Amino acid sequence: MLLVTFLGALIGLVLGLTGAGGGILAVPALVVGLGFSMTAATPVALLAVGAAAMVGAMDGLAKKIVRYRAALLMAVLGSLVSHLGVRLAHIIPETILMTLFGMTMFLVAYRMMLKARQARGAALAGTSDEKNCMLNPSTGKLLWTRRCAITLAGIGAATGLFAGMLGVGGGFIIVPAFKRYTDIEMHSIVATSLMVIALISISTVIGILLAGAHISRTGQIFVAAAILGMILGRLTAAHVPAQLLQITFSILTALVAVILLTKTYFPGALA
Template sequence: MLLGTLFGLAIGLVLGLTGAGGGILAVPALVIGLGWSLPQATPVALLAVGLAAALGAVDGLRKGLVRWRAALLMATLGVLFSPLGVHAAHVLPQKTLMTLFAIAMLAASTRPLLQGRASANDGAGQQALEKNCMLSPQTGRLRWTRRCAMTLAGIGSVSGLLTGMLGVGGGFLIVPAFRQWTDIRMHSVVATSLLVVALVSIGATFSALGAGAHISRVGAFFIGASMIGMACGRVTAPHLPGPRLQVGFALLSAGVALFLLGRTWA
């Protein structure tokens, strides 16, 4: 019980400090730290990440940072595709799922390490590039073209599939995809991603519970602690150096991913 609470606090804190991508550490905390199987850990991780992300999304909505129309489109597609991921999680072998999860973690760990280069081009150079989704200079809102809508729908669909299958929340995919295909600034990207992660994760949790999963008492403590950790992380994040936090998260994620691969195939 105590160990689950401590892991929950740590995951919520990382999620609050680093943004939506930090939720990818929830499953390893349960699998490595508590010895659970991936199907057992997935619904607990999903609900913990979903509720913790909801707290962060509320803060973003209050500050006017969330692009809520884009978030609702991605979340709708994510919720529709998450049951397919839940079904795949019950069909695929445990070793395959763990390998896919470790690969997803390695992919997530590369983003913060490359952000320095992306930040260097985040000014006028980025404004000159025509991306799939662009903000209107007059209104500051997204220009809703067919290309933009299809891009956001694709991001939401893939995010929902991975969320249901691996319990990863999807933030590690949404944030870099937003950076790649939109000209929305980073603080708004994170806030919008948190809302999508909250809606999709909670939707996928219901799909997993409907497929026979359950949340134990230890899992409930983990979930509650993660929400407390998220609140602490959101308060602390503005006072800490963002780039160093992201690099630290990347190195931790890469190390955990390599450990999972070694443990799975040993």
């Protein structure tokens, strides 16, 4: 019980602090830490991440920093594509899914570490290049061009595919993509990311549950703990140095990926 509570709270905490990281750690926590299979872990992970993200998104809505139109567009596309991901997850062998998940974690860890190392240079550069989605200087709202709509739709579709196939929220896609293709402020990016994660994750879970899956009591405790972790993360996010958080998350993600792949190919090594 303590381990379930700790792991769930950790996922919510990381998600609250980064707006991106908790989702990709949820499935490994359930598979490696609690002994779930990949397919059994998917709905629990999505529900935990989705419910926790909704708490963070509500906080962002109250502060009026969520780009809700962009979030809704990405969520609609993501929810539609997530069903394809769920079908693929039942077709692809679990070993391949675990390998894909591990490789994705290594990529996320690398990108997070790279971002931390480039933080100082980026702050000094201060470029104002044209992005696919730009804010209107006079209103502070997004300029809805065809290019912007296609970009956001693509981000949403990619997020939905990973959500359905691997049981991840997709913040590791949304946050870097928003930073690259929009000029939205970081605090608004995180809040918007949480809204998209919540909508896609919860809609995907509903589809999985309607197909016959169920959430065990252990899973329910994990979800409740993730919500509490999210609340703590949102309360402390402003007091944690971003660079330290990125480096710590990068190392943790890479370590979990090694454990996950070791368990997949050498199950006796962790016994």
